[in-house]
Amino acid sequence: MDEQVAVRARGISKCFGEVVALDGIELEVAAGQIHGLVGPNGAGKTTLLGLLLSLAVADSGTLEILGTPVGRALAAPDGVAGFVDGPGLYPSLTARQNLAALAALRGKAPTAGIDDVLDQVGLTDVADDRIRGFSLGMRQRLGLAAALLTKPRLLVLDEPSNGLDPAGKKHVYGVLTRLAADGTAVVLSSHRMDDVEALCSEVTILSTGRVAFSGPLTKLATETRELDYRLTTSDAEAARRIAGETEGVRVVDDGVREDAELLVVSAPVLAMDELVKALVYGGIAVRELAPVVSPLEAAFLALTEQQETNR
Ligand SMILES: Nc1ncnc2c1ncn2[C@@H]1O[C@H](COP(=O)(O)OP(=O)(O)OP(=O)(O)O)[C@@H](O)[C@H]1O
Numbered sequence: 001m002d003e004q005v006a007v008r009a010r011g012i013s014k015c016f017g018e019v020v021a022l023d024g025i026e027l028e029v030a031a032g033q034i035h036g037l038v039g040p041n042g043a044g045k046t047t048l049l050g051l052l053l054s055l056a057v058a059d060s061g062t063l064e065i066l067g068t069p070v071g072r073a074l075a076a077p078d079g080v081a082g083f084v085d086g087p088g089l090y091p092s093l094t095a096r097q098n099l100a101a102l103a104a105l106r107g108k109a110p111t112a113g114i115d116d117v118l119d120q121v122g123l124t125d126v127a128d129d130r131i132r133g134f135s136l137g138m139r140q141r142l143g144l145a146a147a148l149l150t151k152p153r154l155l156v157l158d159e160p161s162n163g164l165d166p167a168g169k170k171h172v173y174g175v176l177t178r179l180a181a182d183g184t185a186v187v188l189s190s191h192r193m194d195d196v197e198a199l200c201s202e203v204t205i206l207s208t209g210r211v212a213f214s215g216p217l218t219k220l221a222t223e224t225r226e227l228d229y230r231l232t233t234s235d236a237e238a239a240r241r242i243a244g245e246t247e248g249v250r251v252v253d254d255g256v257r258e259d260a261e262l263l264v265v266s267a268p269v270l271a272m273d274e275l276v277k278a279l280v281y282g283g284i285a286v287r288e289l290a291p292v293v294s295p296l297e298a299a300f301l302a303l304t305e306q307q308e309t310n311r
Pocket residue numbers: 016019020021039040041042043044045046047048
């Protein structure tokens with residue numbers, strides 16, 4: 001048993017009648033890692049998160065959580081917390097009462113740690129308000145506070161940034177980053193690629209129940225065949241010429257004026273390396289170089305397009 005591996009899934013499949021929601025999933029999440037789960041609607045993200053929380057069991061395959069094989073019982077192993085489809089809360093109770101009730105359900109002192117977790121998620125000011133009037137973002141933050149109360153070693157969150165305003169996001173991201181730094185593994189799903197890029201070191205892309213990619217975001221960048229890049233240099237004309245001469249690089253900013261400062265080129269990352277070297281060698285300064293869409297977004301879009309073509 002390996003406690004450093006928070007999640008190890010091997011060949012996990014799950015069907016709902018005729019629908020194959022998960023098909024041979026392989027997933028490994030290390031302690032202290034924030035792992036993003038992305039994929040088009042219906043890809044199987046929520047189903048997989050539900051298995052991690054023991055809300056359902058897989059039809060086949062093996063799942064090990066925090067070093068312990070998960071059996072057929074529908075009970076989350078100790079140290080696992082989180083929610084799918086929004087946190088389960090009592091609308092007629094206040095935020096503080098909700099947390100006390102959840103603590104009592106687990107046989108814990110009803111006040112221990114509550115102020116601290118409310119503060120961590122930025123809900124201190126509304127701690128004694130009934131949550132009936134809470135916005136979606138406030139409920140998400142309270143759900144996270146409830147999970148924090150259990151001091152989880154694996155935190156599982158379905159779309160945690162749904163409904164969060166920038167201040168809420170800052171709180172939630174801060175909490176997740178601190179948890180991970182203390183060794184908690186976090187697995188979260190998101191439709192926001194920028195959130196995933198800001199938070200996660202590793203990502204799994206699901207497509208119709210299968211893993212299309214799983215690994216570090218940096219690996220995704222090098223595996224992506226071709227991306228569009230915005231390039232600004234000290235000499236646009238010379239840069240355009242050199243880009244045109246560099247193997248594997250295409251100038252794609254058709255319709256942009258010849259003398260425009262900004263150049264858009266399409267290339268795999270290794271060809272971009274060669275272009276940058278050639279520019280610098282040619283005495284041309286690179287002032288800005290950035291993908292037009294991130295490798296994650298590009299991979300996601302490519303998958304969605306592929307799915308639409310297959311339909
Ligand atoms: N309880 C269920 N009964 C029947 N089919 C289900 C059930 N739960 C999920 N499915 C089906 O399984 C597939 C995967 O659904 P899932 O909710 O896991 O996808 P998702 O990636 O979370 O999608 P979304 O991004 O829309 O939330 C879908 O085809 C869905 O219709």
